[in-house]
Amino acid sequence: MAGTKENVELCINVSDEVRAQLLQVVINAKELAEQKKRQEIYVGDDDEGNRQSEVPESVMNVLKNSKEFTKMCEMTGKYGQGFKPPSYHDFREKYLKIEKNNIEQILDEFKEEWKRVVEKVGEENVIQIVIDNAANYKVAGQKLMEKRKHLYWTPCAAHCIDLMLEDFEKHIPMHKDTISTGRRITTYIYGRTMLISMLKNFTKGRDFIRPVVTRFATSYLTLACLNEHKGALMTMFCSKE
Numbered sequence: 001m002a003g004t005k006e007n008v009e010l011c012i013n014v015s016d017e018v019r020a021q022l023l024q025v026v027i028n029a030k031e032l033a034e035q036k037k038r039q040e041i042y043v044g045d046d047d048e049g050n051r052q053s054e055v056p057e058s059v060m061n062v063l064k065n066s067k068e069f070t071k072m073c074e075m076t077g078k079y080g081q082g083f084k085p086p087s088y089h090d091f092r093e094k095y096l097k098i099e100k101n102n103i104e105q106i107l108d109e110f111k112e113e114w115k116r117v118v119e120k121v122g123e124e125n126v127i128q129i130v131i132d133n134a135a136n137y138k139v140a141g142q143k144l145m146e147k148r149k150h151l152y153w154t155p156c157a158a159h160c161i162d163l164m165l166e167d168f169e170k171h172i173p174m175h176k177d178t179i180s181t182g183r184r185i186t187t188y189i190y191g192r193t194m195l196i197s198m199l200k201n202f203t204k205g206r207d208f209i210r211p212v213v214t215r216f217a218t219s220y221l222t223l224a225c226l227n228e229h230k231g232a233l234m235t236m237f238c239s240k241e
Contacts, residue, residue, distance in 0.1 A: 002026045127151055133159045165216040179219045182226050185233075202236040203229050 001014045002022035014022075076083055086095065118126055129144065131137045133155045141153030168175045186208055189195045200207070208225045226233065 123148070124150065128154055130154045130156060132156050133163065162216055165220060169216060169219065178223065182219070182223050185226060186222060198236060198241055199233075202232040202239075 001011045001019065002025070003010055003014075003019050004023070004026060126148075127150055129141065129151065131141060131153065138155075141155075144151055145153055169179055170176070189199055189208070206225075206229065208222060208229075
């Protein structure tokens with residue numbers, strides 16, 4: 001079915017797409033077998049007479065340092081042949097509910113600690129809370145203010161500024177176009193190792209802050225860096241290198 005033609009004739013009723021998928025399974029199985037074979041090749045004994053295996057250093061570090069990895073291997077081995085990993089439904093329903101209950105139990109301990117802190121300070125002295133501006137935080141803040149009339153909620157200033165900058169980029173064409181152009185420049189440079197090295201030569205070791213999706217302030221900081229090093233950038237792109 002995979003089209004290897006090893007010890008059997010080719011099945012002509014298999015579509016090209018399915019054949020390609022099956023062939024990849026065969027290739028992966030062979031690579032896994034080769035990898036296992038390489039790991040079982042011994043290269044001699046150490047000073048204490050223990051046999052040393054030719055296993056990549058990165059793999060050995062995982063085996064030595066990861067207790068979770070070792071435990072996983074032990075549990076899989078105890079289960080025996082035919083082990084099947086949990087299904088998507090198991091993760092989504094069964095194990096998600098179990099994990100949710102575990103987290104809620106852990107949170108109960110913290111909630112008791114929070115209560116003791118408020119009692120220690122004195123509820124009448126807790127007059128302000130500063131939290132994020134997300135919808136769930138807003139609802140929590142409003143409920144707290146309804147329950148405790150002397151308390152008021154203040155949104156996080158940094159998050160407010162971030163949301164303002166997000167609106168600038170979304171609704172002001174000049175901002176949107178300028179940030180897009182700056183992003184193309186940084187993407188072009190940071191997508192090429194040679195240009196990154198060349199950039200640092202022209203900017204005397206300075207690096208650009210690259211824009212990311214969730215932190216809109218970073219886009220403006222990147223523009224500031226581009227503007228600050230505009231001369232160095234023009235020189236670099238006009239150079240023979």
